[in-house]
Amino acid sequence: xxxxxxxxxxxxxxxxxxxxxxxLQLRRLMARNRYADGGSSKPYPLDVIDRPALDxxxxxxxxxxxRGVDVLTxxxxxxxALFRRERTPALPEPTYLLVEExxxxxxxxxxxxxxxxxxxxxxxxxxxxxxxVVPHQLRLLGGPVFMLPGIASEKIHLLEVxxxxxxxPEQWAHEGDGDGSPLEEGAVLRWRxxxxxxxxxxxxxxxxxxxxxxxxxxxxRLVAHGE
Numbered sequence: 001x002x003x004x005x006x007x008x009x010x011x012x013x014x015x016x017x018x019x020x021x022x023x024l025q026l027r028r029l030m031a032r033n034r035y036a037d038g039g040s041s042k043p044y045p046l047d048v049i050d051r052p053a054l055d056x057x058x059x060x061x062x063x064x065x066x067r068g069v070d071v072l073t074x075x076x077x078x079x080x081a082l083f084r085r086e087r088t089p090a091l092p093e094p095t096y097l098l099v100e101e102x103x104x105x106x107x108x109x110x111x112x113x114x115x116x117x118x119x120x121x122x123x124x125x126x127x128x129x130x131x132x133v134v135p136h137q138l139r140l141l142g143g144p145v146f147m148l149p150g151i152a153s154e155k156i157h158l159l160e161v162x163x164x165x166x167x168x169p170e171q172w173a174h175e176g177d178g179d180g181s182p183l184e185e186g187a188v189l190r191w192r193x194x195x196x197x198x199x200x201x202x203x204x205x206x207x208x209x210x211x212x213x214x215x216x217x218x219x220x221r222l223v224a225h226g227e
Contacts, residue, residue, distance in 0.1 A: 004186030006097065007079055025050040049152045051106055057121045058104040060141060060160040060214040061131060062194065069194040069222060070165075071215060073206065074128055075100040076187040098188065101208035103128045104156070114140065121159045127179060129189055137161050141217045147209060158214045160221070165191065194219055 027048045033041040061072040081096035105124035107116065118135035125131045141158040148154075192200065194215065199205075201212035 004077065004097070007077065007082055009083070023052070025052075047151060049148075049154075051154055053107040053109050053111065054153055054155060055111075055117075055144070056104060056106045056154055056156045057117055057124065058102045058156055058158050058210045058214055059121045059125050059138070060102055060158065060218050061125060061129065061133075061163050062160065062218060063163050063165050063191075065165075065191075065193075067193050069218075069227075070191040071194050071197050071218070072103065072129060072131075072163075073100050073190050073192060073197065073211065074103050074187055075190065077183050077185070079183075098186070099208060100190070100206050101211045102214055104210070106154075117157050117159065121161075125161070128184075128187065131163055133161050133163060141214055141221070145210065145213065156210050158210065158217065160214070160218050194222075 027050065029046040029048065030043050031046045032043045035041075063070050063072075075098040078096060078099040081099050084093070085095050103124050105120060105128070107120050111120060115135065117140070118138045121138045122133050122135040125133060138159045138161045141160045144155045144157045146152070146155055197206065198212070198215050198219065201207075201215065206212065
């Protein structure tokens with residue numbers, strides 16, 4: 001498959017699409033705060049972004065290697081980050097075509113419970129990284145987190161699983177197939193040593209918040225277990 005070098009914006013027509021046609025639902029609301037004494041604030045506008053499902057998973061797949069513990073990351077197309085180039089950021093930054101993060105995915109409407117989280121995480125790991133695991137092998141990595149609670153209702157559940165990899169010395173894994181959509185094209189998988197990956201988060205090499213949180217939680221869990 002040819003290497004993706006850019007995303008060309010053709011039209012803003014989806015802005016004019018009916019709400020039910022959009023993947024993300026923007027709810028423009030009017031609200032007011034209610035007080036314990038029976039009073040209330042003045043009305044104010046409120047925007048909330050919903051996905052079709054409220055929850056998502058992020059999967060910290062790791063393996064043992066001669067250098068310690070390696071973790072799997074996936075660099076994929078992230079248009080929202082790429083299109084920052086159209087405006088002026090607070091500090092100088094690169095142009096983001098691919099953003100490095102953990103394998104992740106959104107639950108389907110109606111999926112609920114820990115087993116549903118495990119199944120979804122296993123499916124995403126297979127779909128995006130070609131790794132097969134039994135769902136019950138996946139363990140929750142602490143409590144779930146909001147990423148943008150001021151505007152987005154989505155909550156992300158972090159999970160971890162120990163996997164095996166080939167004996168070859170290669171640092172880079174094969175490209176993930178994804179779900180077949182153009183946004184899944186060109187993704188690159190990489191094995192990083194755990195503490196090197198955490199250092200990359202601190203230095204700005206990895207800029208995804210859920211990834212840093214999951215890596216730090218994994219490191220703490222392994223230390224707690226004497227590993």
